[in-house]
Amino acid sequence: MIGYALFFAFSCFGLALLMNIYRIVQSPGPGDRILALDTMVVNAIALLALFGILKGTTIYFEVSMIIAMTGFISTVSYTRFLLRGDIIE
Amino acid sequence: MLVEILISVSLVISGIFGLVGSFGMIKLPDPMMRLHAPTKATTLGVGGALIASMLYFYFVVGQLSFHELMITLFLFLTAPITGHFIAKTHLHLNHKPSDLPPTGTERPWASYESDAERQRIEAAAEAGDTPR
Numbered sequence: 001m002i003g004y005a006l007f008f009a010f011s012c013f014g015l016a017l018l019m020n021i022y023r024i025v026q027s028p029g030p031g032d033r034i035l036a037l038d039t040m041v042v043n044a045i046a047l048l049a050l051f052g053i054l055k056g057t058t059i060y061f062e063v064s065m066i067i068a069m070t071g072f073i074s075t076v077s078y079t080r081f082l083l084r085g086d087i088i089e
Numbered sequence: 090m091l092v093e094i095l096i097s098v099s100l101v102i103s104g105i106f107g108l109v110g111s112f113g114m115i116k117l118p119d120p121m122m123r124l125h126a127p128t129k130a131t132t133l134g135v136g137g138a139l140i141a142s143m144l145y146f147y148f149v150v151g152q153l154s155f156h157e158l159m160i161t162l163f164l165f166l167t168a169p170i171t172g173h174f175i176a177k178t179h180l181h182l183n184h185k186p187s188d189l190p191p192t193g194t195e196r197p198w199a200s201y202e203s204d205a206e207r208q209r210i211e212a213a214a215e216a217g218d219t220p221r
Binding site for chain 2: 001002004005009011015016017023028031032036039042046050052053056062064068069072075076080082083
């Protein structure tokens with residue numbers, strides 16, 4: 001039963017990633033593009049957690065921690081760049 | 090058996106919330122509305138996935154891991170900050186200060202106030218001349 005639920009969650013997050021890619025390509029402005037990239041990072045973290053359940057190892061949690069930090073830094077620097085024209089003042 | 094049901098339910102809930110979050114991002118009409126879906130629903134979705142993973146590793150594999158709690162804490166701390174920055178970017182790129190509702194005081198909205206203006210007003214308030 002866990003297997004079926006796992007593959008349901010995998011397909012849901014895969015579809016969500018496809019929607020994010022659509023929003024990145026077909027975006028009305030830079031704000032939506034940043035939002036789509038940030039959501040993509042969060043969905044990738046969820047996919048990694050699910051992949052860890054599927055493989056039965058905890059090695060993927062370090063990977064998702066690093067992806068979470070990188071995603072946060074990149075979102076903040078992109079928005080800072082758009083707001084101030086500079087990242088570190 | 091009960092644990093299996095619990096893990097499966099949290100996996101299904103996390104998948105549905107992740108899908109709803111990303112669907113809301115392409116469906117909702119206004120940029121500020123579009124900010125709602127990913128920052129709330131997707132955060133809940135990834136939280137559900139991490140709870141399912143924690144339950145699985147404790148009850149099925151038999152080892153307790155706190156990494157999921159760390160990731161959840163980090164995401165819950167950073168999601169409001171990124172949401173705030175994206176909203177501010179949208180506000181500064183697409184709106185003029187004259188479009189916004191009045192603040193009710195002499196000062197403008199804090200995001201539009203220039204540094205020189207803020208320093209002048211705060212120095213005046215410290216000297217005790219004018220109320221803020």
